[in-house]
Amino acid sequence: MPTTVWGLVDTAARERPDSVVVADDRGRALTTVAFRTAAERVAAGLHAHGVAPGDTVSWQLPTTIEAAVLMAACARLGAVQNPIIPVFREREVRFIVEQVRPRLVVVPERWNGFGHGDLARSLGPDVLSTDPDVGLPVSDAEVPAPTDPGGSCRWIYYSSGTTAEPKGARHTDASVIAASNGVVDQFGLGPGDVYPIAWPLAHIGGVAMLVSALRTGARLVLFDRFDPQTTPERMAAHRPTVLGSATPFFHAYLAAQQRAGDRVLFPALRACVGGGAATPETVNQQVADVLGVRGVAGAWGLTEFPVATSETPDDDGVGTTVGRPARGVEVRVVDGELRLRGPQQFLGYVDATLDADAFDEDGWFRTGDVGTVGGGGRVRISGRRKDVIIRNAENISASEIEDVLLRCPGVADAAVVGIPDARTGERVRAVVVAEPGQHVTLEGLAEHCRKAGLARYKCPEDLLLVAELPRTPMGKVLKRELTR
Incomplete structure (x- = not known):
């Protein structure tokens, strides 16, 4: 060649x-x-x-x-x-x-x-x-x-x-x-x-x-x-x-x-x-x-x-x-x-x-x-x-939570990021695109995650609803834009 x-x-x-x-x-x-x-x-x-x-x-x-x-x-x-x-x-x-x-x-x-x-x-x-x-x-x-x-x-x-x-x-x-x-x-x-x-x-x-x-x-x-x-x-x-x-x-x-x-x-x-x-x-x-x-x-x-x-x-x-x-x-x-x-x-x-x-x-x-x-x-x-969230010195994989959120009824797309928290260092934010006509709540997401077997400390503590996730042209989520 x-x-x-x-x-x-x-x-x-x-x-x-x-x-x-x-x-x-x-x-x-x-x-x-x-x-x-x-x-x-x-x-x-x-x-x-x-x-x-x-x-x-x-x-x-x-x-x-x-x-x-x-x-x-x-x-x-x-x-x-x-x-x-x-x-x-x-x-x-x-x-x-x-x-x-x-x-x-x-x-x-x-x-x-x-x-x-x-x-x-x-x-x-x-x-x-x-x-x-x-x-x-x-x-x-x-x-x-x-x-x-x-x-x-x-x-x-x-x-x-x-x-x-x-x-x-x-x-x-x-x-x-x-x-x-x-x-x-x-x-x-x-x-x-x-x-x-x-x-x-x-x-x-x-x-x-x-x-x-x-x-x-x-x-x-x-x-x-x-x-x-x-x-x-x-x-x-x-x-x-x-x-x-x-x-x-x-x-x-x-x-x-x-x-x-x-x-x-x-x-x-x-x-x-x-x-x-x-x-x-x-x-x-x-x-x-x-x-x-x-x-x-x-x-x-x-x-x-x-x-x-x-x-x-x-x-x-x-x-x-x-x-x-x-x-x-x-x-x-x-x-x-x-x-x-x-x-x-x-x-x-x-x-x-x-x-x-x-x-x-x-x-x-x-x-x-x-x-x-x-x-x-x-x-x-x-x-x-x-892409790891450190909450109370515990490492949390964002992708693990994302996999669970994407199986939640009413969720069309989702990403997870860590945002600053004065008490825990960071807390879990779920950024969600809801399916048309669906109402997504933080309480509903957290309950879905618990039922899926996630430990309580991994469950979302903050919710941001967006029309679409910001992505690179190759499909990667621009997470830096989701922590602002």
Whole structure:
């Protein structure tokens, strides 16, 4: 297998020239040959704009063919690319741009009602705004031959910052290619698969999926936004074989199938995949019952260590774990924390002062996730170390309470956080989205938790009702916003 992302683009074009690798919701599609050609022309356009091999290009594009082509173009040119998820705004974007100091920032002039061009220009670097109807800069001029970057940083991805400031993880071509191993080897993405994606291609999962498609002949169908009322039906028109990737998406697919009645909306569907956050047991069972697959195949990874584990769609009890370690990945448990070592491990942070806390003395990455490794090497995640509520010196797992709350009648969605308490240090707050027409009370939730067997000190002592939980584009709940 090629050792660079551009090598994968070139190999796919030579070996499967007529295979469509990316399509979109607007009727466009690129074969591997057309994709390579488009990337070469954009690489030349960037070079004409002053970008040289080794320069950093920050880009904040929605999930479009242009974004995929730009990824390949930067790889062809040998630039260091810094994808930024589109929902980041001034606080996050300014922080990132000031830290990586890019040669060029590529953004849409406006997208989804927001002026990305104005924001980027206010930050100082050279800005190249684009528009889906205009496209990226292109040229037919010669550009320097691609070189193998070896262990050099070629990708900088920032975490979503669910609990703190985003942190920039530095990756190589080799590490992002290794991120596709779990997708290909265990989840089984392959020729003939069609996977609609409405989550950010700028997330590190985006390059993992693009690399997986280039390796196997699968087709990605890109959607630049997700409307739960209309997107599932538009996805269905492409006859997807795979659907993902987080609880809000699965709720939308289930509702769409219910709207379709007896007509099977996704007749070619063979598997569902979950990532970003655990799929609740109730949702997993509904997916199996309504969509006709065995459940949601779990996967686990982090910005620093993408797709560390994956289930296979045919696993017994699919959806109850995050699967087995991907090829070359080692997992160990230290004081309850899962630690990782393997080929997709990042080089370190842009802010190198963070590295000492990220790795232990043997070079294992401290994930901050709490879990176990069970029979057959299957990994279970039970929560985050930072997602622990300390009440009267007792540690309480927020995820344990969330699992119980999601089975409470009248509760559509729920999250649990700790909030300061002068007497106990912290107390348990339940943040709940009620089902339409349902009345949820703190007393009712506490009684449900007691009947489910939770110790009294774990039962909610505070209730916040919200219309929806704030989430990252990959489905993780932004808990920092629930403690204010």
